[in-house]
Amino acid sequence: xxxxxxxxxxxxxxxxxxxxxxxxxxxLLSPAILVIAVVTLFPIVYSVFMSLNDIQLTTxxxxxxxxxxxxxxVLVNSGVFWHSVWFTVYYAIVTVIVELVLGMLIALAxxxxxxxxxxxxxxxxxxxxxxxxxxxxxxxxxxxxxxGVLNYIVTSLHIVSQPxxxxxxxxxxxxxxxxxxxxxxxxxxxxxxxxxxQMIPKDYxxxxxxxxxxxxxxxxxxxxxxxxxxxxxxxxxxxxxxxGVFDLPFVLTNGGPGNSTESLAMLGExxxxxxxxxxxxxxxxxxxxxxxxxVCLIFLSAFRSMVEGDAA
Amino acid sequence: xxxxxxxxxxxxxxxVAGGLLAGCGTGTNNASNGTAGTNATTNSTNTAAGSGAGGxxxxxxxxxxxxxxxxxxxxxxxxxxxxxxxHVTLQDQNSNTDTNRASLTTTIGGGAATPDVYMGDVVxxxxxxxxxxxxPLNGVVPSNFFNRFSKGLxxxxxxxxxxYAAPFFADSGFLFYxxxxxxxxxxxxxxxxxxxxxxxxxxxxKGLVQYGFVWQGASYEGLTCDFTxxxxxxxxxxxxxxxxxxxxxxxxIKALTFMRGLITSGVTPKSVINFQEPQSExxxxxxxxxxxxxxSYAWSDSQNNKSSKVVGKVGVTVLPTFGGASGYSTIGGWxxxxxxxxxxTQAAVTFIDWMTxxxxxxxxxxxxxxxxxxxxxxxxxxxxxxxxxxxxxxxTHYVSRPDQNPNYPAISKALYTNVNAALTGxxxxxxxxxxxxTQINQAASGGGL
Numbered sequence: 001x002x003x004x005x006x007x008x009x010x011x012x013x014x015x016x017x018x019x020x021x022x023x024x025x026x027x028l029l030s031p032a033i034l035v036i037a038v039v040t041l042f043p044i045v046y047s048v049f050m051s052l053n054d055i056q057l058t059t060x061x062x063x064x065x066x067x068x069x070x071x072x073x074v075l076v077n078s079g080v081f082w083h084s085v086w087f088t089v090y091y092a093i094v095t096v097i098v099e100l101v102l103g104m105l106i107a108l109a110x111x112x113x114x115x116x117x118x119x120x121x122x123x124x125x126x127x128x129x130x131x132x133x134x135x136x137x138x139x140x141x142x143x144x145x146x147x148g149v150l151n152y153i154v155t156s157l158h159i160v161s162q163p164x165x166x167x168x169x170x171x172x173x174x175x176x177x178x179x180x181x182x183x184x185x186x187x188x189x190x191x192x193x194x195x196x197x198q199m200i201p202k203d204y205x206x207x208x209x210x211x212x213x214x215x216x217x218x219x220x221x222x223x224x225x226x227x228x229x230x231x232x233x234x235x236x237x238x239x240x241x242x243x244g245v246f247d248l249p250f251v252l253t254n255g256g257p258g259n260s261t262e263s264l265a266m267l268g269e270x271x272x273x274x275x276x277x278x279x280x281x282x283x284x285x286x287x288x289x290x291x292x293x294x295v296c297l298i299f300l301s302a303f304r305s306m307v308e309g310d311a312a
Numbered sequence: 313x314x315x316x317x318x319x320x321x322x323x324x325x326x327x328v329a330g331g332l333l334a335g336c337g338t339g340t341n342n343a344s345n346g347t348a349g350t351n352a353t354t355n356s357t358n359t360a361a362g363s364g365a366g367g368x369x370x371x372x373x374x375x376x377x378x379x380x381x382x383x384x385x386x387x388x389x390x391x392x393x394x395x396x397x398x399h400v401t402l403q404d405q406n407s408n409t410d411t412n413r414a415s416l417t418t419t420i421g422g423g424a425a426t427p428d429v430y431m432g433d434v435v436x437x438x439x440x441x442x443x444x445x446x447x448p449l450n451g452v453v454p455s456n457f458f459n460r461f462s463k464g465l466x467x468x469x470x471x472x473x474x475x476y477a478a479p480f481f482a483d484s485g486f487l488f489y490x491x492x493x494x495x496x497x498x499x500x501x502x503x504x505x506x507x508x509x510x511x512x513x514x515x516x517x518k519g520l521v522q523y524g525f526v527w528q529g530a531s532y533e534g535l536t537c538d539f540t541x542x543x544x545x546x547x548x549x550x551x552x553x554x555x556x557x558x559x560x561x562x563x564x565i566k567a568l569t570f571m572r573g574l575i576t577s578g579v580t581p582k583s584v585i586n587f588q589e590p591q592s593e594x595x596x597x598x599x600x601x602x603x604x605x606x607x608s609y610a611w612s613d614s615q616n617n618k619s620s621k622v623v624g625k626v627g628v629t630v631l632p633t634f635g636g637a638s639g640y641s642t643i644g645g646w647x648x649x650x651x652x653x654x655x656x657t658q659a660a661v662t663f664i665d666w667m668t669x670x671x672x673x674x675x676x677x678x679x680x681x682x683x684x685x686x687x688x689x690x691x692x693x694x695x696x697x698x699x700x701x702x703x704x705x706x707x708t709h710y711v712s713r714p715d716q717n718p719n720y721p722a723i724s725k726a727l728y729t730n731v732n733a734a735l736t737g738x739x740x741x742x743x744x745x746x747x748x749x750t751q752i753n754q755a756a757s758g759g760g761l
Contacts, residue, residue, distance in 0.1 A: 257735075
């Protein structure tokens with residue numbers, strides 16, 4: 001079985017690119033690179049610069065004074081900061097893993113349903129297409145401790161005797177928020193994985209079944225390896241988004257109870273727009289970028305070795 | 313030939329990209345010119361209706377909706393009619409105080425000349441003054457300007473000796489109660505906190521009402537207000553006279569233990585830890601709670617047939633005490649600030665002068681039941697007859713939040729997140745206060761998050 005692992009024919013790079021062709025290639029790329037530099041690189045570099053300054057608002061604009069790593073010192077010494085790093089990390093990891101597993105199951109189900117495929121994809125898309133602020137408000141009503149729908153259901157079914165304050169304890173608030181997130185963003189994973197599944201040639205499956213492989217073997221040896229591009233794409237998008245989570249906790253709990261659901265993005269917003277500590281806010285933003293990059297790199301290398309380990 | 317062709321292609325791409333970038337550039341320019349979109353329109357009306365027609369000055373007033381949204385427009389129309397040389401336009405702001413602040417700091421911090429005047433929270437002066445987001449009023453207003461306000465209000469708008477805002481309308485916490493239920497059970501109107509708890513329990517046990525007492529327990533500014541009232545009544549304070557945290561004290565433990573006890577005894581529903589004003593008021597006006605701590609507007613809301621099931625069944629009194637003469641009420645309310653970048657200082661001053669004078673303040677009180685800041689209006693018997701709230705104003709003991717520190721938002725956050733955590737029971741009262749003590753000290757020195 002192992003010897004027959006199919007792989008997509010590699011796209012052959014043209015080896016004989018002439019020097020002039022290469023030059024004109026760069027020439028054609030340069031405008032795009034310029035645009036990216038202006039709209040992406042400059043803000044990032046400027047944030048780093050801001051994070052190294054003490055910034056005061058004055059009537060004639062912003063007054064910056066260089067203070068080195070002092071803003072980062074404030075972060076390192078703050079329990080609130082570490083708490084929100086920790087919350088953001090486990091929130092992102094748990095939601096992304098659950099969304100990937102669930103998304104994979106749903107994608108396989110949709111792929112195997114011949115009828116109603118279009119309809120099920122459209123239905124799946126409804127949560128994803130709702131604006132988060134609105135769906136978060138909706139979940140707020142569902143979880144409400146006095147008149148919430150969820151309490152109505154669980155008390156009517158006699159699962160609990162007293163209404164539960166879902167957003168009332170740190171643990172249940174975090175879980176409730178994760179459920180709302182998973183409900184909303186699993187469809188995104190499904191869509192990417194379904195399109196990935198549709199690109200796998202059918203003959204691979206036919207060949208495998210002729211060779212007597214069972215469904216499980218087919219999944220691990222054909223579907224999963226050939227889907228790894230789609231999986232890592234979905235995972236990367238989700239990791240990036242999950243680390244920037246703002247709207248859901250902002251609407252659902254405002255970071256509470258206590259500060260148990262305060263994400264890094266919320267902390268940054270508070271520093272920048274409520275406390276007017278622009279330097280500290282920038283340093284939170286930069287720390288978040290570093291954290292996201294690190295997690296993405298770890299994920300990519302772990303995922304690659306996992307897939308290669310399976311394929312070998 | 314091929315080279316020429318390729319060169320042409322590159323040139324074409326560059327031109328397109330260049331155009332794109334230039335387009336971006338113009339786009340941003342436009343945006344920053346009119347940072348508050350209204351700026352551009354104001355300027356155009358300025359020239360159209362303005363300088364051409366006898367020098368009408370256009371100014372913009374930014375204000376979030378005030379309970380009855382008609383209030384802002386009523387006052388503006390009246391002002392415009394009386395001042396043919398000044399035309400005020402309303403810029404609608406978000407009713408969430410923090411969102412409102414974020415939009416104002418972005419606009420004014422970015423140097424925009426409008427809004428010329430804005431309505432802001434009473435806890436903003438120190439922060440806005442130290443970030444130069446508000447114009448000091450001393451020197452631009454007549455010297456006797458500040459004499460009109462009720463005692464203590466101007467002090468609240470002062471930072472390092474200068475006044476940065478004109479008090480527009482005041483507010484504070486009150487205890488609303490169901491007089492029908494108290495009468496039915498033969499209970500007096502409570503004057504102590506313990507009494508509130510006992511009477512609420514009695515009413516609940518008799519099956520007259522579902523919940524005893526609702527208030528604001530969510531992790532947000534409103535919890536700082538509620539907690540400050542219990543704390544001050546218990547004899548404690550958030551910051552001591554030298555500006556250091558004083559929250560890890562027996563008085564604070566007493567206050568917070570009582571609040572937590574309201575929840576554990578079942579008098580207050582557990583979900584209070586997610587309640588802001590609308591949620592707590594909603595439980596009360598739906599007839600599901602016997603007592604409510606809220607701001608003055610809850611009076612008119614509870615008497616509104618459309619939204620309230622308890623019309624005519626509600627009484628209101630000053631907040632109770634643990635044992636003193638009477639309890640304390642947090643000062644809330646709104647001030648009028650002038651944008652330091654305004655190009656129409658004189659018109660802006662004329663506007664806030666009129667808005668805090670007897671005519672506007674009487675409209676505010678009589679038609680819209682807001683507590684006037686103008687002392688003459690506040691003491692007018694015909695105004696006091698309008699709402700039972702106005703009769704309580706002179707009997708109320710006020711307490712300010714520690715908003716004289718420019719880092720007040722971070723101090724308040726350190727307070728309300730930890731108090732909220734203790735209310736949920738996830739940390740003990742004393743551990744929460746110790747944590748608050750540390751975080752408030754960090755916040756007060758500018759290192760708060």
